[in-house]
Amino acid sequence: LAKTTQPISMDSYEGQEVNITCSHNNIATNDYITWYQQFPSQGPRFIIQGYKTKVTNEVASLFIPADRKSSTLSLPRVSLSDTAVYYCLVETGNQFYFGTGTSLTVIP
Amino acid sequence: ETGVTQTPRHLVMGMTNKKSLKCEQHLGHNAMYWYKQSAKKPLELMFVYNFKEQTENNSVPSRFSPECPNSSHLFLHLHTLQPEDSALYLCASSQLSTSGSYEQYFGPGTRLTVT
Numbered sequence: 001l002a003k004t005t006q007p008i009s010m011d012s013y014e015g016q017e018v019n020i021t022c023s024h025n026n027i028a029t030n031d032y033i034t035w036y037q038q039f040p041s042q043g044p045r046f047i048i049q050g051y052k053t054k055v056t057n058e059v060a061s062l063f064i065p066a067d068r069k070s071s072t073l074s075l076p077r078v079s080l081s082d083t084a085v086y087y088c089l090v091e092t093g094n095q096f097y098f099g100t101g102t103s104l105t106v107i108p
Numbered sequence: 109e110t111g112v113t114q115t116p117r118h119l120v121m122g123m124t125n126k127k128s129l130k131c132e133q134h135l136g137h138n139a140m141y142w143y144k145q146s147a148k149k150p151l152e153l154m155f156v157y158n159f160k161e162q163t164e165n166n167s168v169p170s171r172f173s174p175e176c177p178n179s180s181h182l183f184l185h186l187h188t189l190q191p192e193d194s195a196l197y198l199c200a201s202s203q204l205s206t207s208g209s210y211e212q213y214f215g216p217g218t219r220l221t222v223t
Contacts, residue, residue: 004150034211036212036214041216041217042214042216042217043110043112043198043199043200043214043215043216043217044151044198044212044214045110045214046211046212046213049211087150087151095153095164096151096153097150098150098151099150100148100149100150101150
């Protein structure tokens with residue numbers, strides 16, 4: 001059972017780098033790790049996905065250590081519009097294990 | 109705009125009512141999903157349809173009944189619900205591939221209140 005756990009909330013000042021870590025101790029060999037962002041009154045939106053090592057796209061980076069028991073979403077230079085809830089997801093076949101989400105508040 | 113629409117956006121129903129939630133995806137995807145999102149709880153996967161066939165039912169009560177008439181439409185039929193069923197119901201779609209990784213596109217959700 002690839003249960004995921006993540007911090008409930010985080011605060012950051014504008015312009016800083018934010019790192020949100022998710023633990024998934026029981027991740028299986030073929031599982032992927034995906035992060036989603038959710039604003040109030042909207043559905044989650046895909047941010048980034050990875051399997052191992054490091055993945056980078058235009059909005060974020062995802063770091064996955066060799067044992068894959070955790071992953072870290074890195075948001076460079078956050079702005080006020082990055083205030084949202086961030087979810088870690090581990091996909092095991094047709095089973096999806098979302099974390100409880102990390103509420104990020106960006107402070108001016 | 110994610111390409112996934114849901115109607116209605118808000119629904120209030122009594123415990124003896126019957127209602128349906130509708131989801132439509134305009135992305136040409138081959139899989140669709142229903143999720144339940146309650147306050148302070150992880151998103152819960154309710155149903156998965158791959159190629160219009162239901163492949164997962166995570167022990168969801170029978171008062172929730174899904175229907176997938178084609179690859180673009182998904183319904184969730186509701187009857188004799190309980191107050192604890194009040195939640196945000198999210199629909200998502202994805203394009204399954206042999207690589208095993210795929211991005212889900214979520215609709216805006218239907219906020220359901222059972223009175």
